[in-house]
Amino acid sequence: MIVRREHIAACALIVLGIVVVVLGDDLPFGTPASPGPGMLPKLVGGVMMALAVGLLLMSASSPPITTLEWDDLPHALIVVVATAAAAAGYTVLGFPITIGLLLFGLIWGVERMPLATSLAISVGMTGATYLLLKSLLKQPMPPGILGF
Amino acid sequence: MDRRIFVAGTAAAGAVLTAGTAFAQDAYPSRAITLINPFPPGGAADVVGRPLAAVLEPILKQPVVIDTKQGAAGAVGAQVAASAKPDGYTLLVHIVSLSGFAEVDRIYGRPVKFTNDDFIPIARLIADPMVLLVNDQVPYKTLKELVEAAKAKPDSLLFSSSGLHGALHLPMALFNKTADIKMKHLPTNGGGPALTALIGNNAQVLVSSFAAANAQIKAGKARPLASFGAKRDPSHPDVPTLKELGYDIEFYLWVGLFAPKGTPTEIVDRLRGEVKKAVVTEKFESAIKNLGQDVAYLDQADFKKFWDADAKRVEDAVRTIGKI
């Protein structure tokens, strides 16, 4: 049997449905006349699993999983890691340091752009955005350990 | 590099640094102060917090910034404030429902994230008595008629609220318990939608603050039957209080200023003094007056006493509602 794209998708959604129903085990279902907090998630979870089974049955025409191209995966992984690092540091280091490092790291470190332009863009964009939001629009930006 | 210059330079830099930290310790506040508003902009805490921030700025000579941390009917903002660094730079503006969160968590068996003890009261700013309203499409002219109708046919009337355990739900629950009547509860997601439900006759009864309902009362769309205050409201002298009618209930929509537990006493005292000055400024008074309310300032000691009594009422109300 050829494993096809839709097989994987349908199985993932069925697993999600099971997770939803199991996690929502303690939520009362209620009655049609007075639905409980568990009714909508369990109903939708059930419908989703049924649809996913339908997708599984109708998936014969979808391309085999082996034809999927993953050449963008390294780039995606780098971006995810960089964004995760920025999210982790956002409220600890504060906006200017975190975002400045994020921009510089991606532009200079990953994209290998010239050092001077990378520095100028990271510092310039971070500073301009920070001033615009903080001073002009008085948005509370996350303060970091340095107090700004 | 000349060694002498180096030493001198280091010493100078050291002196500046020490002076800097010493300066920071002496002169609170040395940077912007954040007031956490746990409700959406335009909500009860926001409309009081913004004028307060505006008058505090020139007094403290530092920016006072409102930071909206809304969510979970005010619990998110309170939790953020409770876990903030107690250095006087993060303060909380909160309302009557602050006392209820811990009790709600206990009832539902959830971990209690914070209690009233996590906050130091600084000042009460306003306290608007709640008012029991019916819309113009029901015939009841007095509270007695409403109670009789509710007794004759339990669960036939609907009351709307700003949400389960919210500031508009708690007083209604207390009243239903004291009057021994049953009404159905229509929770909505805010004070505005709750009032809309009343005016659109999707609910018949609502407990609201006078300020929020004034325009509808004046237009005759909502009829006030009883006030939850200790005395009659000066701008609505013909609305009787619940106490006059024989129900021993008081309930206010109050707004207070809090600091997280552990904030140094000097800073709290400094803030008490400055807030005392701020609330009597003409700018603050007129802003509050325009909201249809009066400044009901209480300093720490009186506010603490009031808050303790109020917390008992709120916890009682939460227990009355129970787990649904």
Place this chain on the structure above:
Amino acid sequence: MGTTIDSLLLGFSVAFQPDVLLYAFLGCLVGTLVGVLPGVGPLAGISILLPVTFGLDATKAIIMLAGIYYGSQYGGSTTSILMRIPGEASSVMTCLDGFAMARKGRAGAALAIAAVGSFVAGTFGIVMLTLLAPPLAAFALRFGPPEYTALLVLGLVFLAYMSSTSLIKTLLMACVGLLLGCVGIDVMSGQFRYAFDLKELADGVGIVPVAVGLFGLGEILSTPSRKVQGEVMQPKFSELMPTREEWRQSAMPIARGSVLGFLVGIVPGSAHIISSFMSYAIERRLSKNPEEFGHGAVAGVAGPESANNAASTGAFVPMLSLGLPTGPITAVLMAALMIHGVSPGPQLVTEHPKVFWGFIASMYVGNLMLLLLNLPLVGLFVSVLRIRYAYLYPIIIMFCIIGVYEVNHSLIDVWIMLIMGVVGYFLRKFDFDPAPLVLGLVIAPIFELSLRQSLVMSGGDYMIFAQRPFSAVLFAISALLLAMSMWSAFSKRKDWRVKLSEAEAGTEAPSQK
């Protein structure tokens, strides 16, 4: 009628005073700014400028603050078209065809059409507000929970036309969205659902973090820079404005979007978000070339953008004629009026005619100002696309982070955005469309609340939906639409969806190696 014109003239005499004009302009300017910056929405803009207005009288204050609100609706589409970041929930649909147009070098046209559509829709809304506010308000009040439920069911029926993927995949995505919408505290029972005791999740998963993650970050994840190197999009200056053909294609969508958006907008509550989704679905259904949608159809920008702007004007109806704050933004505007000593209520127009009519008149002026402000900006914004992708995408990530953080100042939202970015990457790999997911997320909490509110009202009797006239009509329309799509599925061999997949197979065939 005569009195309306007299009153309006009074209003214009207020609105044309030089200092009032200045404050209206300031409001529109700030509104454009907060609209363009993702995350910093009108709510933040208004509450920040609220203290600034303390020194002004009520008329100027409300004119400036309202300018921020409707001004931000103009700017909302900018990042959607240029970077595929939906700054707010209502511009999610603009991401699809707006960004596709930008890919084809038509970013200028998309921005211009969005601006003109917003202007037409905004002006239409104000004319309706001027002439028909009281009866419309009475209509809005009839919209209780049962009618709301019916409206959302209609919104769900439109799902079928939302996406170009197969119906089963569309429905699956909608289910995922509905499930995400269940996260948070249950309003009726107070129970936490799937929130793992995190207070930040108590109000559910935000729409903006999910949409920004799925669309904005997801796009970046699946676009490595070497794929775009060399093909920097450089629109010529002469190509900034829409062609005659593009204008022709957008005229009717703008008209339909205006009417639909206004009607949905006057309904109290947060349903105005679905107006842009419904408009998109309607345009696709009515279009002769539905296969163009998602690949840069002009109507897919014109309709939703107009609907979203008309809805924001419609929201003023219950606020001005009834004094009811039906949504978060009207609530903060009402608070602003109250702080200035004007209590909004049913008697606003009789007690403060100058405030009321000055405000209405200023909206005519403000919409014109916004058009004149936004059209020249098109050239400036489009030049963003001249930036090399290696520089541009880190900046887009920065805006994604700011955008979702500033909505609630919550770090959890940034994590949600990141997770949704990864989900978006895989959805694209597996050929699922994220738009129905977002619609499901929008609809789930309000649908569930209004359904359960209706049942509380009726004591558990479903007949309430048939007894109330508006809800009965809306349910009938839903049933009719369902029947129609069933009919076309059985009668015709090929419905548009089949044609669509054939067309796509045709276009993709040469590229397959």
